[in-house]
Amino acid sequence: MLKPLATVDHMLLRPEGKGTIRALSRIGYELPAAIADIIDNSIDAQATRVEITFLRNDREITSVTIADDGRGMDMATLRMGMQFAGRTDHDVGDLGTYGMGLKSASFSQAKTMTVISRQNGNVVASRWSVEAIDNDWRCEVLDPVQAGVTFNDLCLRGKTPASGTLVIWERLDRLVVSQHADALDEFLGTAMPRLEAHLGLIFHRFLESGALSISTVVRHERRPLALPRPVRPHNPFLYPNSGAPGWPKALSCEFPGLGSLTLDAHIWPAGSAADGFLLGSRKGIEFQGFYFFRNNRLIQAGGWNGAVKGNQDPELMLARVAIELPPAGIDVNVQKSALQVTASQAQALLAASDSEIDLEDYLEAARAAYRASRRTERSSGSPPAVPGPGIAMRVRRAARKWIAGNREAEEIGFAWGELDDGQVFDLDLSEMNIVLNRKFRYEILDGSPASSADAPLIKILLFQLYKESFARQRSSGKLRDHVNLTNSLLFEIIKIRLKDRDE
Incomplete structure (x- = not known):
């Protein structure tokens, strides 16, 4: 000392x-x-x-x-x-x-x-x-x-x-x-x-x-x-039928610093397009995890707080756990958007149980429900990918007709976002989006006015190049190498246009 x-x-x-x-x-x-x-x-x-x-x-x-x-x-x-x-x-x-x-x-x-x-x-x-x-x-x-x-x-x-x-x-x-x-x-x-x-x-x-x-x-x-x-309410637990028999269940844990907490463990039905599941996203994968409420206000919407490795595990996308906090006695960040959970508190959440099953059993049940839904999708054939928001509606209709006909289809959207300086685009597999670098928008458009359906040529070409990667929904080293190579080639063009613009 x-x-x-x-x-x-x-x-x-x-x-x-x-x-x-x-x-x-x-x-x-x-x-x-x-x-x-x-x-x-x-x-x-x-x-x-x-x-x-x-x-x-x-x-x-x-x-x-x-x-x-x-x-x-x-x-x-x-x-x-x-x-x-x-x-x-x-x-x-x-x-x-x-x-x-x-x-x-x-x-x-x-x-x-x-x-x-x-x-x-x-x-x-x-x-x-x-x-x-x-x-x-x-x-x-x-x-x-x-x-x-x-x-x-x-x-x-x-x-x-x-x-x-x-x-x-x-x-x-x-x-x-x-x-x-x-x-x-x-x-x-x-x-x-x-x-x-x-x-x-x-x-x-x-x-x-x-x-x-x-x-x-x-x-x-x-x-x-x-x-x-x-503003309409978006209830993250409002579903017509459970995604797995026997759920939801109430689990209990002794939470250091607060005492006994109840975890209401839910499994959403697979393939839901409900507002309460997607919550403004394309897939809803990032909204898995713990939902902490305090005085009826949602403090944290999803995330596993260290109790589970990673916050965007595709096999846990149906898993959501509602936890009611006492009015006082728990640390939240200044924005009141997340809990400050210690290592011992994360361990306590992982140890929650109802004397027969624990949180690990719940997580495995959620994974099993997801895997079962994927097997059903594969047996019925994966829906084809078609261009989505970010392309002119006339082109989207034509592409859907040529690619999918009368079958169900899954849309790949396009967005302008913040990316690293050397990146011209990136693939957001979880949200089914091709993201273009907003910093290079002027160069990509070559001086044309920006709009919600701009840069159609590069968007369609990137769609054609990577649509199969979205169907697999899994990144790999080979895919990342290909994306990096395409980015390097496109960035050479961007650098020429940046130089011309400066001159």
Whole structure:
């Protein structure tokens, strides 16, 4: 044991504003998780309605607002809410955890965050900006009369609530899109369904019970009328029949630090196309694993937390386990999207049992159900692959007719994503997607405008080249070598076009 060292003095070290906010902006929030964290505050404030609005012009999203009809705040409560990691007196049933969600979620997306709240007819408002934080943490208090006008204009469609809170994000540094004509529409066309799917999953119990309604709306600054879209619940355990006889079963474990936990172990029916299984994905393979709930809010959607090797085992894609957590006493990450599980806790989950069977038996039953479904598929013949989303509909219809005729077919989609610098494309076998590198989109299109069905020649050629690999759904060294070689050849062309563009 180390010998204790003597203290000779103390230093008062306040956090440096610019560095703190830079760290918060890189904390790992994606847009859906950031908005979900704000909605947690709305639920804690007993809101029954939440509306998320994206305000835009022709080229950019100018602001995002999250409005609710909760109980609102007075100045003292607002002050506490605006303080970073301030004192938090949460009720047992609250979703808030660290007193950081409002700030960390907001600054992960924007450089300015304004909060306007009405309670008992009184309006209070405050604003943080990165500049104010860097200026000795001086949080702005805003004019209540002007703030009340903004509240009336932006806080929920239809009748303005008697009480509620409006959060406004401005200077959105994480939502900047490129300047080509269709870039913003293309981004919103992808981002809004992802947001709605995420919120529908995380808050599905609240939505199903009718305790909460959530809607999203995109509002153009020149066309203020816009229809909100309701967020539908996506229940990851809502299936008509079990995928294996005798399941689900309730298993128990002694979880270090929490005591007894119940694991409701489910096996989905194979081949399901239900929203609750796919959850916005093409196959649903990444949604296997543990589903941790706290106060009816889904904290983690899938993943095995070290209890099982890997999180995307094809043979476990039908396995999902629901676990109810106590209101307090468990560590989650700041985004409330995953549990921080220790090695001993992972071992405890693996040892869960009902005295007759344990988690290992459950996993083997899930694997057996998957293997049985694959044998059935092979005996009936695997469906042929056809081009899917990302190709013009006229071409897709023709390809389906020529390739599949009247038979069932499986679509391979196309997407633009973030890949390594030397990669022109990659194969996402689990999601049945061919991914093209967004950084090289201009060069691949050779100056043509981007659209949802652009680059048809390269997409169709890659489809023809690798469609059999998707049918096998298994990567191999030989396949990876072939993909790398094709990437190297295509990248030589990209380098020529990059050089020509620079000149």
